[in-house]
Amino acid sequence: MRFQEFNIDNGYLEGLCRGFKNGVLKQADYINLVQCETLDDMKLHLQSTDYGQFLANEPSPLAVSVIDDRLREKLVIEFQHMRNQAVEPLATFLDYITYSYMIDNIILLITGTLHHRPITELISKCHPLGSFEQMEAIHVASTPAELYNAVLVDTPLAPFFVDCISEQDLDEMNIEIIRNTLYKAYLESFYQYCQTLGGTTAEVMCEILAFEADRRALIITINSFGTELSKDDRVKLYPTCGRLHPDGLAALARADDFEQVRGIAEYYAEYKELFDGSGNNPGEKTLEDKFFEYEVKLNVYGFMQQFHFGVFYSYLKLKEQECRNIVWISECVAQKHRAKIDNYIPIF
Amino acid sequence: MAARYRETYIYSFGGILAAAVVVFGIYYILTGQGERIDIGWFLETITPYMWATTGIAFAVSLSVIGAALGIYTTGSSIIGGGVKAPRIKTKNLISVIFCEAVAIYGLIIAIVLAGMLDKYDPLKASPEKIAQNYFSGFAMFGAGLTVGLVNLFCGISVGIVGSGAALADAANPSLFVKILIVEIFGSAVGLFGLIVGILMSSRIKMGDI
Numbered sequence: 001m002r003f004q005e006f007n008i009d010n011g012y013l014e015g016l017c018r019g020f021k022n023g024v025l026k027q028a029d030y031i032n033l034v035q036c037e038t039l040d041d042m043k044l045h046l047q048s049t050d051y052g053q054f055l056a057n058e059p060s061p062l063a064v065s066v067i068d069d070r071l072r073e074k075l076v077i078e079f080q081h082m083r084n085q086a087v088e089p090l091a092t093f094l095d096y097i098t099y100s101y102m103i104d105n106i107i108l109l110i111t112g113t114l115h116h117r118p119i120t121e122l123i124s125k126c127h128p129l130g131s132f133e134q135m136e137a138i139h140v141a142s143t144p145a146e147l148y149n150a151v152l153v154d155t156p157l158a159p160f161f162v163d164c165i166s167e168q169d170l171d172e173m174n175i176e177i178i179r180n181t182l183y184k185a186y187l188e189s190f191y192q193y194c195q196t197l198g199g200t201t202a203e204v205m206c207e208i209l210a211f212e213a214d215r216r217a218l219i220i221t222i223n224s225f226g227t228e229l230s231k232d233d234r235v236k237l238y239p240t241c242g243r244l245h246p247d248g249l250a251a252l253a254r255a256d257d258f259e260q261v262r263g264i265a266e267y268y269a270e271y272k273e274l275f276d277g278s279g280n281n282p283g284e285k286t287l288e289d290k291f292f293e294y295e296v297k298l299n300v301y302g303f304m305q306q307f308h309f310g311v312f313y314s315y316l317k318l319k320e321q322e323c324r325n326i327v328w329i330s331e332c333v334a335q336k337h338r339a340k341i342d343n344y345i346p347i348f
Numbered sequence: 349m350a351a352r353y354r355e356t357y358i359y360s361f362g363g364i365l366a367a368a369v370v371v372f373g374i375y376y377i378l379t380g381q382g383e384r385i386d387i388g389w390f391l392e393t394i395t396p397y398m399w400a401t402t403g404i405a406f407a408v409s410l411s412v413i414g415a416a417l418g419i420y421t422t423g424s425s426i427i428g429g430g431v432k433a434p435r436i437k438t439k440n441l442i443s444v445i446f447c448e449a450v451a452i453y454g455l456i457i458a459i460v461l462a463g464m465l466d467k468y469d470p471l472k473a474s475p476e477k478i479a480q481n482y483f484s485g486f487a488m489f490g491a492g493l494t495v496g497l498v499n500l501f502c503g504i505s506v507g508i509v510g511s512g513a514a515l516a517d518a519a520n521p522s523l524f525v526k527i528l529i530v531e532i533f534g535s536a537v538g539l540f541g542l543i544v545g546i547l548m549s550s551r552i553k554m555g556d557i
Contacts, residue, residue: 003421003508004417004421004504004507004508007420007421007424007425007511008420008424011420011421011423011424011425011427011428011511012424012425012427012428013428014425014428014515015424015425015426015427015428015429015430015431015514015515015518016428016429016431016432017428018428018429018515018518018519019428019429019431019432019433019518020432022432022433022518022519023432306511306512306515
């Protein structure tokens with residue numbers, strides 16, 4: 001989209017999104033939070049940030065789960081406001097972002113239904129950004145195949161089912177395999193959509209989504225060592241929109257242990273750095289932490305350019321990372337176990 | 349999606365037009381009627397009133413388009429950024445004023461040129477008078493087109509810089525003055541067009557006298 005026309009439909013929302021991003025906690029705020037002794041101290045410190053009075057109505061003593069819920073609620077309100085004001089093509093873009101939460105919700109609901117949990121309990125655990133109209137109707141189905149025919153075919157996720165999972169598969173497959181297959185289809189579809197948008201949006205978003213795809217391929221491979229997942233099944237879960245496609249993915253399909261995966265990652269300069277400094281010893285960062293740090297770095301770069309949609313995606317991801325950070329610090333404070341309290345991922 | 353269709357339409361329309369011109373040109377040349385493609389005849393038979401008024405139209409319309417593009421670009425960013433950082437609202441109106449100035453340049457030139465319009469009688473006027481009127485017509489067209497195009501691009505650029513200034517100011521107040529300097533340079537470009545337009549129009553003398 002050309003510079004001149006971007007602001008007609010999206011100028012206000014971009015300004016608003018950048019305003020939200022300016023409220024993301026800085027290093028000084030984290031230093032204050034880390035020094036808190038109790039959760040009420042943390043509530044006091046958070047009042048002076050952009051969060052304001054969000055915990056005002058909560059009865060003390062505070063619990064970490066309550067803080068987590070309120071943080072998420074604030075994020076959801078901001079995102080929903082932007083989504084309500086958006087027009088095409090930004091509206092489709094923001095919808096694509098919510099599909100990943102929808103996938104998580106559907107898997108949660110399917111698992112819960114198969115274990116005969118009450119539907120209200122499950123709905124309250126769902127992520128609000130991923131809610132869709134047919135959520136209440138999930139309990140009418142007793143098998144995943146029925147579920148698909150009755151409910152899921154009307155949701156925006158139907159195309160992701162259609163491409164990769166047939167009805168028999170739904171009944172037989174492990175639920176995690178379904179989740180990863182859906183996510184692969186979603187990621188590739190999102191990548192295609194960003195390519196059609198073109199311009200700066202494609203530049204920024206495709207880089208972020210390529211890293212997401214590669215990260216999932218690496219994590220799936222590493223986690224599948226020692227499980228029953230065969231190599232062929234593993235290959236079907238790798239998203240193909242990243243840098244590792246096609247050679248890296250083919251090599252990963254044949255990998256047998258962590259050292260081989262590290263060797264494959266060393267062909268790619270960005271991933272080599274991530275594997276180099278990581279390890280499971282105390283004092284070293286884990287690989288997941290390094291992945292999170294790299295993702296935060298890419299998302300911060302997204303804000304360096306103007307007139308593209310990447311700022312909305314990056315804002316959401318950075319706010320989520322901030323929520324995870326605050327919850328981590330809250331847990332350390334609540335349990336009085338301060339050894340690893342500095343292991344949050346710094347954003348700004 | 350719509351943008352891609354629009355680009356396809358524009359390219360195909362332009363392509364067909366260019367092809368038609370080339371085909372007609374080659375047809376005329378090959379059938380010995382090459383003299384029919386006569387640019388000089390074209391320029392001479394169009395009355396100077398047409399040139400003059402087209403120039404005036406370009407001056408004001410292209411300037412206003414530029415100013416409007418600039419104002420909506422910077423205005424929507426100011427509004428968006430002003431939600432979370434209300435202090436930027438008043439300071440950043442300077443960007444809007446710079447864009448508006450661009451429209452005013454175009455208006456000035458259009459009024460000046462319109463004031464010089466005068467009619468002459470082509471049958472009774474001497475050849476020098478006719479030449480003078482033709483010169484005036486061309487000069488007004490040139491001045492108007494110059495000012496119009498310069499203001500169009502000046503307006504777009506001031507708008508984009510102003511939008512960046514508003515969002516940067518919302519994040520860090522010390523940045524506003526520095527980005528304003530960039531905007532001032534962008535605005536100066538519009539002034540160049542005005543100067544050249546005034547220079548061109550200083551020799552215009554239309555009419556019988």
